[in-house]
Amino acid sequence: MNKVMSSASLVLAVLLCATPTITHAYSSDSYMHEAAYKDSLNRAVGGKPEAPGYWVNNAQETLYNILKAERKVAEAKNVIMFLGDGWGVPTITLSRILKGQAVDNVTFGEEGQLHIDTFPNIGMSKTFCADAQIADSACSSTAYLRGVKANVGTLGVTSDVRLGNCNAQNVDTNRVSSILAWAQAAGKSTGIVTTTRITHASPAGTYAHSASREWESDVDVPLMYRDKCSDIAAQLILEEPGKNINVILGGGRQKFLPVDVTDSESTNGERKDRKNLVELWKSSKNSDVNATYIETLNQLLMVDATKTDYLLGLFSPDHMAYYHDQLGDQDPSLTDMTEKAIQILSKNPKGFFLFVEGGRIDQAHHNNQALRSIWEAVEFDRAIKKGDDMTSDDDTLIVVTADHSHAFSFAGYAARGSNITQIGIRLGNDLKPYSGMSYANGPGWQPFTSGGRHNIANDPIHNVTYQQVPLVPLVSETHGGEDVMIFSKGPHSHLLAGVHFQSYIPHAMGYASCLGSGLTFCSENQGNSANINGLSISAFLALITNLIVISIFMT
Numbered sequence: 001m002n003k004v005m006s007s008a009s010l011v012l013a014v015l016l017c018a019t020p021t022i023t024h025a026y027s028s029d030s031y032m033h034e035a036a037y038k039d040s041l042n043r044a045v046g047g048k049p050e051a052p053g054y055w056v057n058n059a060q061e062t063l064y065n066i067l068k069a070e071r072k073v074a075e076a077k078n079v080i081m082f083l084g085d086g087w088g089v090p091t092i093t094l095s096r097i098l099k100g101q102a103v104d105n106v107t108f109g110e111e112g113q114l115h116i117d118t119f120p121n122i123g124m125s126k127t128f129c130a131d132a133q134i135a136d137s138a139c140s141s142t143a144y145l146r147g148v149k150a151n152v153g154t155l156g157v158t159s160d161v162r163l164g165n166c167n168a169q170n171v172d173t174n175r176v177s178s179i180l181a182w183a184q185a186a187g188k189s190t191g192i193v194t195t196t197r198i199t200h201a202s203p204a205g206t207y208a209h210s211a212s213r214e215w216e217s218d219v220d221v222p223l224m225y226r227d228k229c230s231d232i233a234a235q236l237i238l239e240e241p242g243k244n245i246n247v248i249l250g251g252g253r254q255k256f257l258p259v260d261v262t263d264s265e266s267t268n269g270e271r272k273d274r275k276n277l278v279e280l281w282k283s284s285k286n287s288d289v290n291a292t293y294i295e296t297l298n299q300l301l302m303v304d305a306t307k308t309d310y311l312l313g314l315f316s317p318d319h320m321a322y323y324h325d326q327l328g329d330q331d332p333s334l335t336d337m338t339e340k341a342i343q344i345l346s347k348n349p350k351g352f353f354l355f356v357e358g359g360r361i362d363q364a365h366h367n368n369q370a371l372r373s374i375w376e377a378v379e380f381d382r383a384i385k386k387g388d389d390m391t392s393d394d395d396t397l398i399v400v401t402a403d404h405s406h407a408f409s410f411a412g413y414a415a416r417g418s419n420i421t422q423i424g425i426r427l428g429n430d431l432k433p434y435s436g437m438s439y440a441n442g443p444g445w446q447p448f449t450s451g452g453r454h455n456i457a458n459d460p461i462h463n464v465t466y467q468q469v470p471l472v473p474l475v476s477e478t479h480g481g482e483d484v485m486i487f488s489k490g491p492h493s494h495l496l497a498g499v500h501f502q503s504y505i506p507h508a509m510g511y512a513s514c515l516g517s518g519l520t521f522c523s524e525n526q527g528n529s530a531n532i533n534g535l536s537i538s539a540f541l542a543l544i545t546n547l548i549v550i551s552i553f554m555t
């Protein structure tokens, strides 16, 4: 073993001398932690591994904390669902290392901690959709927000609606309500926050019913359907439950403005129906409530949460900038938005439901930009910590999960403390280096030369804009089909431990917070019709399924 270790160290030392380019820190351009980031190879060579007592103490402390965290028996007054779009396990692990190295500045990186590492309950979600082995963000949002599996590309409708079938979208019994609507029905405040367009598939899963996730504004709907099927932005502003959402923060301003209206960033709207949905949103609010529309970080920071009932923030014409590229006073971070949303929503004594999406983890992966995606995941974890810090485990259920994974892997035998963009210390059989982070497919593909595979030795691999070189050329890298994680804490969070269909998640959240028409903690404890005591499983299922089928479609 020691011999193997010392051989590896020798190879590493040789590489250190021979390839000066790999001593670069991340070429993070503007990232605030760049100065704090220490060269990874120095860590690997100079860092001292922990003494055995460290691991023992850590394990005993973890055991103590888990034992101490008794199962909460109260109703979850608040529910916060954090959704990492495309946040698969390799992405999570790499974000832990990057955070350890570049933010927390621990010795190596791998021993660092994400906030989600502190969550007591871990489960797995089976993400396939009604008609597909591997999910997209629309059918999956229908599962994790509404409790039924749907077809690829469809939002808020049952699997009786095929992609693009406008007529089927409008059949009442094909429309499924979301946990956000259940929360509104119970008098709770509601909010949605994302880094993508607010009309994108994941956040739209909370409020829209659409046969196609693409129908974000009127011009996105095929002409033949425009007067029959309302677009997603219009549904958000003009229909329930969207128009009742208290806090709406994200990007996608163009979807809300007419073509002849120019926004604060000199971009024209795209709506041809001439509807100015921002103005319609403002005028829809009665004079006895405080409603504010904002477009910048500075405006967000100036919002007085104690006096705000409704907040609509559209910070970008399209998706918001990647965390790495955000400008000082234009773009709030996901953490900024989460903080303001909780400040506003937590005023309601009945509690709230908040959906927060780290939406661009997925988009950077689609572009084979691994480092950029991992930074998005680091920021996603920071927003989770903010939400957790602002609420109590006694009355707030926090659920963190992903819609699907990506065709992304983390492989090779890099030394402890290696920079995550580091090429492996071992060469491929073609005697060319390979990256530890790699994709099965995507747009970063490079054609073979007479010498074979593209040689990445001199590529700018530490830059966030660098595209890893995948195996198969594709215009957009694909999702991955393996199960994704569910991290949870707070009242009844143990219900989410184990391996579950993705469509189980809102049922468990509804139970914990006494929302929806299924079995709830409150109904179970008040002896009403959903009480399972004294019922056989088959009798219970017959009863509860009937109740849900009757009411789940009441949107």
Ligand SMILES: [Zn+2]
Pocket: 086, 137, 362, 363, 366, 479
């Ligand atoms: Zn995607």
